[in-house]
Amino acid sequence: MPGGMSGLGDMDELYEAIILDHYRSPRNTAAVDEPDIDLEVNNPFCGDEFHIQLKIENDAVSAIGITGRGCAISQASASLLAELVEGKSSTEVQAAVDAVRRLLKGEEITDEETDILGDIEALGGVRKFPVRIKCALLSWVGLGDALKEHLDG
Amino acid sequence: MSDSTLTAGSRVFDIDAIRADFPILQRKINDQTLVYLDTAATSQKPKQVIEALTNYYEQTNANVHRGVHTLSIEATDGYELARTKVAKFINAVRPEEVIWTRNTSESLNLVAATWAEANVGEGDNIVITAMEHHSNIVPWQHLAEKKNAELRYLAADEDGLLDISELDSIVDSRTKIVAATHMSNVLGSINPIAELANRAHAVGAVILVDAAQSVPHMPVDVQALDADFLCFSAHKMLGPTGIGVLWGRYELLEVMPPYMFGGDMILEVTYENATWNDLPYKFEAGTPNIADAIATGAAVDYLTELGMDNVWQHEQELTAYAMEQILSLDSVKVLGPQDSALRGGVISFIHGTIHPHDLGTALDQQGIAIRTGHHCAMPLVRSFDVVAAARASFYIYNTKSEIDALVNGISETERYFSRCPVA
Numbered sequence: 001m002p003g004g005m006s007g008l009g010d011m012d013e014l015y016e017a018i019i020l021d022h023y024r025s026p027r028n029t030a031a032v033d034e035p036d037i038d039l040e041v042n043n044p045f046c047g048d049e050f051h052i053q054l055k056i057e058n059d060a061v062s063a064i065g066i067t068g069r070g071c072a073i074s075q076a077s078a079s080l081l082a083e084l085v086e087g088k089s090s091t092e093v094q095a096a097v098d099a100v101r102r103l104l105k106g107e108e109i110t111d112e113e114t115d116i117l118g119d120i121e122a123l124g125g126v127r128k129f130p131v132r133i134k135c136a137l138l139s140w141v142g143l144g145d146a147l148k149e150h151l152d153g
Numbered sequence: 154m155s156d157s158t159l160t161a162g163s164r165v166f167d168i169d170a171i172r173a174d175f176p177i178l179q180r181k182i183n184d185q186t187l188v189y190l191d192t193a194a195t196s197q198k199p200k201q202v203i204e205a206l207t208n209y210y211e212q213t214n215a216n217v218h219r220g221v222h223t224l225s226i227e228a229t230d231g232y233e234l235a236r237t238k239v240a241k242f243i244n245a246v247r248p249e250e251v252i253w254t255r256n257t258s259e260s261l262n263l264v265a266a267t268w269a270e271a272n273v274g275e276g277d278n279i280v281i282t283a284m285e286h287h288s289n290i291v292p293w294q295h296l297a298e299k300k301n302a303e304l305r306y307l308a309a310d311e312d313g314l315l316d317i318s319e320l321d322s323i324v325d326s327r328t329k330i331v332a333a334t335h336m337s338n339v340l341g342s343i344n345p346i347a348e349l350a351n352r353a354h355a356v357g358a359v360i361l362v363d364a365a366q367s368v369p370h371m372p373v374d375v376q377a378l379d380a381d382f383l384c385f386s387a388h389k390m391l392g393p394t395g396i397g398v399l400w401g402r403y404e405l406l407e408v409m410p411p412y413m414f415g416g417d418m419i420l421e422v423t424y425e426n427a428t429w430n431d432l433p434y435k436f437e438a439g440t441p442n443i444a445d446a447i448a449t450g451a452a453v454d455y456l457t458e459l460g461m462d463n464v465w466q467h468e469q470e471l472t473a474y475a476m477e478q479i480l481s482l483d484s485v486k487v488l489g490p491q492d493s494a495l496r497g498g499v500i501s502f503i504h505g506t507i508h509p510h511d512l513g514t515a516l517d518q519q520g521i522a523i524r525t526g527h528h529c530a531m532p533l534v535r536s537f538d539v540v541a542a543a544r545a546s547f548y549i550y551n552t553k554s555e556i557d558a559l560v561n562g563i564s565e566t567e568r569y570f571s572r573c574p575v576a
Contacts, residue, residue, distance in 0.1 A: 008569055009183045009518040015511075020570070046510055047527055047534075047541025069540065071508035072570070129514060 014129050015072060016122040023072040028082035032065040037150050041142030043134060048074040050139055054085075056150070061085045061093060071135050073126060078139040080120045090147055092116075097144035104133050162460025166467060171459075172550050174199035185520025188555045193338050193366060193499045193546035194524050195388045198452075202391055205451035209444045217443055218417060218434070232443050235450030236433070242453045243383065244374040245400055249432040252399040252406070253446055257365040258288040260384035260399035261332070263436065264361055265292035267409045268382070268401075273329045278303040280324050280358075282315055282344065283536065284337040287529045289363045293332060307333070307349075309533070313340035313489035320352050328358040335367035339528045339544070340489030341472070341496030343367070350379040359405065365389055369548070370468055370497055372461040375400055387445065392452035396445035399436070406432050413438040464549055468498040471547045475500055475556045479545075482563060488537055498547035501528065504563070507570055509543040515566040521559055 035053035042049035048070030055063040064086055066078045081100075085093045099113040100120060106127050114121060126136045172178050175197050180187045189197055209231065215224035217232050233248070240248040254260045273279060279293045283306050297304040305323050310316045315333075324331055331353040336343050346362055353360040359381035367373055368383075369390030375383050382405070386397040401409075411418055411429055415438035420428045429435045456464060473493040479485055484505040490496045504512055513525035524544040527534045534542055545559055 008515060008565065011515060011518055011569060014514065015569075020572075044531060044540075045526060047508075047539070049540060069508075071510040073511070132510070132514065135510065 010128060013125040014132065016125055018119050018122040019072065019076040019125075022076035022079040022083075026066070026075055026079035026082075028064050028079070028086065029067050030065050031067070032063045035063075035065075037143075037146050039142055039146045041138055043070075043074070043138050046071065046074070046135060048135060048138055050074070050078050050142070052078075052139060052143060052146070054143075054147075056090065060087060060089050062087075066139065070138070071132075073123075073132055073135040074138050077123055077136045080123065081139050081143065084117070084120060085143070090151055093147055094144065097140050097147075100140045101137065101144075104136055159454055159457050161457050162463055164458040164460075166459055166463045166549075168467075168550075168552060171199075172552075174201065174455075175550050176200060176203070178550060182520040182522070183518050185518075188521040188558045190545040190547065190551065190555065190559060191522045191524050192369075192389065192548040192551075193544065195394065196369065196391050196548055197550065198391055198393070199455055201455050202393065202448050202451045205448040206393060206444055209447050214444075216440055228443055231447045231450070232441065235446045235453075238450045238453040238457075239398055240400075242457065243368065243400060244376050246376065247403060250400055250403050250406065252401070252433045252436040253441055254384075254397045254399050254436075255395055255442070256386045256388070256397035257286075257363060257384045258397075260382075260397050261289055261361070261363065262292050263399055263412045264330075264332075264382050264384075264401070265296050267412050268359070268405060269293075269296055269330055271410060273297075273300050273302050275301040276303075277327050277329045278305050278325070280305045280307060280328055280331045280353075282307045282333045283309045284313070284315070284340055284342065284344075284530065284533050285332075285334055286338055286363065286365070287531070289332055289334060290532070302329075303327075309340070309342070309536075312491065312495075313337070313342050314495065315342065315344045317345060317348060320349070324349075324352045324356055324358065326356050328353065328356050330359050330361060332361040332363070334363040334365075335373070336364075336370070336497045336499070337489065337530075337533075338366050338499060339501050339530045339533055339542070341499040341501075342489050343495065343497060346378045346380065350381075353381075354379070366497065366499065369456075371465040381405055387449040387452060390452055391455055392449040393445040396442045396449055398449075403432065406436070411435055411438070415439045417441070459549065467549060468547055469493070471551055471553065471556065472496060472498045472500070474553050475545065475547070475559075478556055478560045479563075482560065484567060485563065488542060498551075499544065500546070501542040501544040503537075503539055503542050504567075507566060509541045511570070512543050512563065512566055515569060516559070516562045519558070519562045519565065521562050523559070 032053035036056045037054040050068030053065045064082045066082045213227045215228040217229040236251045237248045240251045308316045350360040361382040362380045364385045368385040383400045388394040418438040420430045476493040486503045488501040509525035
């Protein structure tokens, strides 16, 4: 019963139903065989840590697996990321990473980007809780950096 | 103002009167009355301490040990009186053994960079415990690496109590210093400092006590502990931030090299060299934190009037009650000793399904402030196979009804996160 909890104030803005759904049932948690990108990201301050694996074929993400532990926001964010990037080209993934960064920082995103992000827009609620922004960003920043390294390398 | 009129425990421990001294307890957080359960991070300040600061700046402000004018003399007297109050509070032999620093971390670093730098050599060892704060780990790691010395750990047992069964083999003839926390900031465990001191002294080593979590909460007597160095911060004991204490045995401090160089710490300077000032000024280079030292004196007065035995008793009652209430929640596991008599008023806990940060945010929405994360003790927290924990900690101004609010808050949070997603 969103909004019905006494004293839990603005919680629903942070924990939208879609966030709770991804938190409870994270997508793409299976390990990837012979991954092209295999990285660990962690935020020791929070105690969030994720293992992200990607297979890239013909410049498209053919498989992604994310496992780890963290708060509801970081877990839901990682799951949403996994759902989004599957099948996308590296350019599209980089564009999505960039759009998510701007979304979480409260900057403008275009209508086209809003369409691409879809459910991910629910992460925007984190803006009212500044200390939690890094939870939502963790997997995105890690993937963005790793992908860049992969393409450059 | 004189401390000579203060009798320990002269004030009745009246919780309502105590709470009325803390203006911040009137604040609303997210439209709820503040329930402050994060004293282990920093304590709130009574108006007596806040007024000591404003009075100093409004009536006395001047530099110390320099001028012959009235304000400078008053500032110097206030600064030194505060030192005397602290010395008496921990039963130091003499006030010159009390060195003002910025905080516990600086006190620990001072000892590592001076006494240990001069006394630890290749092949020697430094012994700390598995339950230290990062600030009592990292300086020793750095020193051990630099000196090619060994850093050894006394382990914690399954209950979170210090395992001293192998104390005699771990602390050996090559041990130069044993550095241990008096009370763990994560587990609440109280460590047997006198036993550690006994063993350290038997092999000719010194013992340093990180008393950041003990001096604010229980009677601490440096002579009874047989300590050589003891470090704590004012801000965890009703005082301001930015000031801490290093207490050391006079004869050790006297032969230690200076830590920082500058004004006030020198006796005589020529163009070629300088000689060091007497204790405690040798370790207080530059204009010191006068206002905060004086306010620390006010904090010590406040605690002295309540009586540290009464402070400790109040916290023991709260801790026993909190352990009982928190452990009544099936979903919660408490780290550290399960027996409340073996711990102080710091309770770290893990929820079965809710991450500490989600819990912290949800409790904050209900006006309840707790700490979440690794508590600056990452190796210890990880040893429980978790990456973060929630922590509630108590002080003189906390009540049983605030603990009820915490427990209710956890239950509310459970209900919130178990609701069915509409998606």
